Amino acid sequence: MKQSEYLSFDATALADLIRRGDVSAREVAEAAIDRANRVNGKLNAICHPQFTEALEQGFPEDGPFAGVPILLKDLAQEQAGHPCSYGSRALSTNVPTRDSEFVRRARNAGLVFLGRTATPEFGLKAVTESELWGPSRNPWNPDLTPGGSSGGSGAAVAAGIVPMAGANDGGGSIRIPAAYNGLFGLKPSRGRISVGPHMGEAWTGASTDHVVSRTVRDSAAMLDVLAGPASGDPFRIPAPESSFLEQMQQSPGKLKIGVFTSSPYDTDVAPECVAAVEETARMLEGLGHEVEYARPDFDGMALARCYLSLYFGEVSALMDSARERFGATDKDFELETRLLGMLGRTMPLPDYVRRRQQWNDFARALGAFFDRFDLYLSPTTGQLPAQIGQMDTPAHLKLVARLMLGLKAGKLVHRSGQVDQMALESLARTPFTQLANLTGTPAISVPMHWTRDGLPVGVQFGAAHGGEGGLLQLAAQLEEANPWFANYERLESAF
Numbered sequence: 001m002k003q004s005e006y007l008s009f010d011a012t013a014l015a016d017l018i019r020r021g022d023v024s025a026r027e028v029a030e031a032a033i034d035r036a037n038r039v040n041g042k043l044n045a046i047c048h049p050q051f052t053e054a055l056e057q058g059f060p061e062d063g064p065f066a067g068v069p070i071l072l073k074d075l076a077q078e079q080a081g082h083p084c085s086y087g088s089r090a091l092s093t094n095v096p097t098r099d100s101e102f103v104r105r106a107r108n109a110g111l112v113f114l115g116r117t118a119t120p121e122f123g124l125k126a127v128t129e130s131e132l133w134g135p136s137r138n139p140w141n142p143d144l145t146p147g148g149s150s151g152g153s154g155a156a157v158a159a160g161i162v163p164m165a166g167a168n169d170g171g172g173s174i175r176i177p178a179a180y181n182g183l184f185g186l187k188p189s190r191g192r193i194s195v196g197p198h199m200g201e202a203w204t205g206a207s208t209d210h211v212v213s214r215t216v217r218d219s220a221a222m223l224d225v226l227a228g229p230a231s232g233d234p235f236r237i238p239a240p241e242s243s244f245l246e247q248m249q250q251s252p253g254k255l256k257i258g259v260f261t262s263s264p265y266d267t268d269v270a271p272e273c274v275a276a277v278e279e280t281a282r283m284l285e286g287l288g289h290e291v292e293y294a295r296p297d298f299d300g301m302a303l304a305r306c307y308l309s310l311y312f313g314e315v316s317a318l319m320d321s322a323r324e325r326f327g328a329t330d331k332d333f334e335l336e337t338r339l340l341g342m343l344g345r346t347m348p349l350p351d352y353v354r355r356r357q358q359w360n361d362f363a364r365a366l367g368a369f370f371d372r373f374d375l376y377l378s379p380t381t382g383q384l385p386a387q388i389g390q391m392d393t394p395a396h397l398k399l400v401a402r403l404m405l406g407l408k409a410g411k412l413v414h415r416s417g418q419v420d421q422m423a424l425e426s427l428a429r430t431p432f433t434q435l436a437n438l439t440g441t442p443a444i445s446v447p448m449h450w451t452r453d454g455l456p457v458g459v460q461f462g463a464a465h466g467g468e469g470g471l472l473q474l475a476a477q478l479e480e481a482n483p484w485f486a487n488y489e490r491l492e493s494a495f
Helices: 003-007 011-020 025-043 051-056 101-108 151-158 175-181 216-226 244-248 271-286 300-326 335-346 349-357 359-370 395-406 411-416 418-427 434-439 468-481 485-494
Strands: 046-049 069-073 112-117 164-169 184-187 208-213 256-259 290-293 375-379 443-450 456-462
Touching: 003 025, 003 485, 011 025, 011 216, 025 046, 025 051, 025 069, 025 112, 025 151, 046 151, 051 112, 069 101, 069 151, 101 112, 101 216, 112 151, 151 164, 151 175, 151 208, 164 184, 164 216, 175 184, 175 208, 175 443, 175 456, 184 216, 184 468, 208 216, 216 244, 216 468, 244 468, 256 271, 271 290, 271 375, 271 443, 271 456, 271 468, 300 335, 300 349, 300 359, 300 418, 300 434, 349 359, 359 434, 375 468, 443 468, 456 468
Parallel strands: 069 112, 069 164, 256 290, 256 375
Antiparallel strands: 046 112, 164 208, 184 208, 184 443, 375 456, 443 456
16 A cells, blocks of 8 residues: 555545455555654654554454554553553553553454554643653654644654544643644543543543544544443443434534633733634634634633642652552652652642532533533634743753752642642643543544644634534534645655
8 A cells, every 4th residue: 555545544434445455454554654664753753663563463354443553642541461651761661461441442443553652751741752752743843842641642643654543631632732733632521431440530530531533533433432431430421322423424503602712821822823713713603603702700720720739649649659569769750740749749638629629610610601602612722832842841940849859848839839830831831621621521622723834723612511422513514614634745745
């Protein structure tokens, strides 16, 4: 199979070609591996290749994606017998003995695993730059980040190594790479996709798995593959009346959509991100939808504090687990990770509980918004992609961090509030995504705009819990009105 042919098909089309016998699964895998060998040296998207094994992997021939290659994210999405490092030296020896539900269901769907994609340590940043794997780069401009934490997956899909790749999202980690790499990314509702068997709820329900893809139909069909509870899951949400792929092909009808472009954290928003939303709003009106400037009524700074509390607590717990299971020591963690872990350990437990209880306030505010509107539209990110290395902690702050880590009295840190402010600055580039995570609602990033310099800019739509079908319908309508697949042709000649 010629590489130019391979790059012109999405996962659904490749599966159809294999099913009809027009091309073999091995030929498709060889084309994917050839593409990986051609571009990965420049992008550093794949951290653990499984090329030889992929060529020999068996698969159920009746699966919806039988013979189609996919990459898994190196965070959760555990594959038996293969390392899953979470982007950390502390977990570099972590080799799961059984598949996660994500991998098991992907395997049953006939997907062929080409390897794993890079992520920042523990998936904690909106850039994919770890000390273990080094920086992953954006195929539209390799001097820029592909975003995080599913940045390796985003870069690999945009560059055409695979038509879709595994991703997960605890604060925007599906939607941010989708926006920065010109892809479609859906974060499903809480409970839609099982994170078993290794955990009940990821990040106490804020995080979920799915994929980034080039087309809406691939994401819809993959949601059909992945959706549904597993034995032992904490709760079940109603299954859709028809498949998500079938729903996607139906008209969304006339929707009432609330639009906002200002950051909930009162941080700056790039003109290009605002322009992308305004351009999309005009297109929506042309498609017959009702568009009105309105935003959910919630305390943005409270949401930031609640998210950061979750962030600190999860890091400290994961570090403790790495110490217990793998004998990790402080030198196995990056400096910023150690600082976040310290903050988690020094936060008073009642403060953490109160902030977790506040998630209900945001869910009720968003529920009131959806009593008036079908969806919301906002920028996906507040800024364009950062330069590689731009988000590194400055030397003077690293010194401060080392001093703080040397102190035994963590109370000083929390009393001053300086650390919350420092951490909040890290959310300033991506202030629009955390709302969907804390409320457990579905949201998508759609590549609706390109800058004069040729960079993609995503816009975000959000729906009420369980509303993936409506989001997919609208995304398919926008994809038809403003096809973005042709933009990938520019990347074919760039590598």
